[in-house]
Amino acid sequence: MKNYSFLNKITTAIIIATLSFSCKSSVSRNPEQAKATDKPKPQPNLVYGDLIIKDQSDYLMIPITLTEQNEDKGIDLKISRSYERNNQLLYNLIFYRKQDGEAHLLLNKKAIINSFDLLEVKAVNKPNTRVWLYKIIDQDTNTDKKLSSEDAIIGYLSDLSGNNLQQITPNNTRIISWVIVPSQNAIFLKIIKDSDNDKKFTAEDKTNFVRVNLDKPGMGTEIISDQIEQQIKSYIFK
Template sequence: MKTGRCLKQITTAIVIATLSFSCKSSISRNAEQAKATDKPQPQPNLVYGDLIIKEQSDYLMIPVAVSEQNKDKGIDLKISRSYENERSNQLYNIIFYQKQSGEAHLLLNKKAIINSFDLLEVKAAQKPTTRVWLYKIIDKDTNTDTKFNSEDATIGYLSDLSGKNLQQITPDNTRIISWVVVPGQNALFLKIIKDSDNNKKFTAEDKTNFVRVNLDKIGMGTEIISDQIEQEIKSYIFK
């Protein structure tokens, strides 16, 4: 009887010890998993493009990208002559560095993607030469997919050569198709497409228009084709 009672006690002790070890192992594994989950993901490195130097400007320019954009293809931040950026080389900002004083500042004070930037140099008779930077920028998630990408609106901005006095020149929720400078008027004309059906996409069904920007007094451009003109055109064509 005593022997049987001893065996029963030993068996019970073994079961309790086994269950205790199993619980501790489970708690330990859960704690390790929680630590791994809570561990912050490493931030991508900033990548600076080659210096952009223009003799007409007192400022050097340094494009700013991030390494995660190029993790599959390797980093290649060569900028073309027109500064049009490939999709894999998205720019998030530009540093302007004053050659003489050493003062530096950023073009943007918000998150955005700079699709392209071009130096406009307008020479008109009997007028001082106008020099400004034209940017195509994505700065709103217009298709509501929680990220900035090529499906969003692309807005036009102008700044002076120092990267200051940044002004929006095309309406919200539009995309720039093309642009041309008319020196005689000291004006910039941009062809745009609007999300006119408000479906958060830019398609062939959306309306296009032209916007005129006065380079003597930079501000939001004026649309050239009014609703009245468009209705008149339709009345002739679709009779």
């Protein structure tokens, strides 16, 4: 019995020692595993695109993209009619004054510039109007925690220097097309609104037109009122 008791004690001691060593090894490995897990993901490099030079402006422009590739292959993000970056996303523009080297950014927030176009309006007996028109994605309207072409696309205007940036189309809308009317020195933009609040822009949503005065750019006024739309429906669906 004494030998049996002695063997039990030895066996118990070995088990306790083994468990203790196992716990210490586990504890000693955890910090290394945590370090490997917490290693920050490297940021993509900034890419400065080719210079954009317009004779009408005292400023030249430098596009800002990233080395990362567009993860959403279904997105068709065209970067203006005169400038394309092979589906790379355009995040900002640097405006650089040719004369003295003064430089500043167009945007002071995270956004995607879907397109930009130089508008030049020539009207009789009036000075020419020159502004930049931008289509910008800066609102996560479908709440998927990222900016993409599935979100609203908002219209903005700035002067040729990239200053005085002004939103001209309502939030939670998307620009479909636009046209300039020189005699009125105005731009008319066709928009679609997420009228059913499903966080998508589909054929079920309402469209409208907004007019923006280029002499004093600001939020455009909708042309088709609710009253006119109700009248149209009363004639068509009666």
